[in-house]
Amino acid sequence: DTGVSQNPRHKITKRGQNVTFRCDPISEHNRLYWYRQTLGQGPEFLTYFQNEAQLEKSRLLSDRFSAERPKGSFSTLEIQRTEQGDSAMYLCASSLGTGKGGQPQHFGDGTRLSIL
């Protein structure tokens, strides 16, 4: 297992376009997280899946953002009608666990989004 894999590594698009990112977690991990990270900041939580169920979504998350995890395997994060402020690194992480509380997370390399 090569760990958490994210594609693409970089995405450059024009304002107003839709973009979709993919995350393949470690195969046996049931938990999957999406984060956004901007320069000088730590990862900011966006959403959380336990298996295929989306159990948490940040209140800061615009309705232009949507995420799915069909069949509890890979996940996609879509941003519709992108804006300049969406430019950031989007990180995916996975872990193994049940219930609430934390388990060590394994991160991907991220997808860097640049909006022109």
Added chain:
Amino acid sequence: AQRVTQPEKLLSVFKGAPVELKCNYSYSGSPELFWYVQYSRQRLQLLLRHISRESIKGFTADLNKGETSFHLKKPFAQEEDSAMYYCALSGRGSYIPTFGRGTSLIVHP
């Protein structure tokens, strides 16, 4: 609400000097705390967690509930310790992890 504060954006020391990266948290319930590290051109990875009470690469961190702190310490810094360090909190009553803004550690030869 849960919050993690890393007061130093940058910490610069010489090789062999002691290092302490500060982390303070705010959480009303039982916290689970972690330190993650990101070396240059590598992905974010777990360094240690408070439950494990172990030393990784010479680093230790003790949870101080009275001071709501989880400072990361190493008695003798090495050049290879240069990296970004993030403190993270997962509350036992929540699915949402919170990260601090990170501290950049630079160890000079």
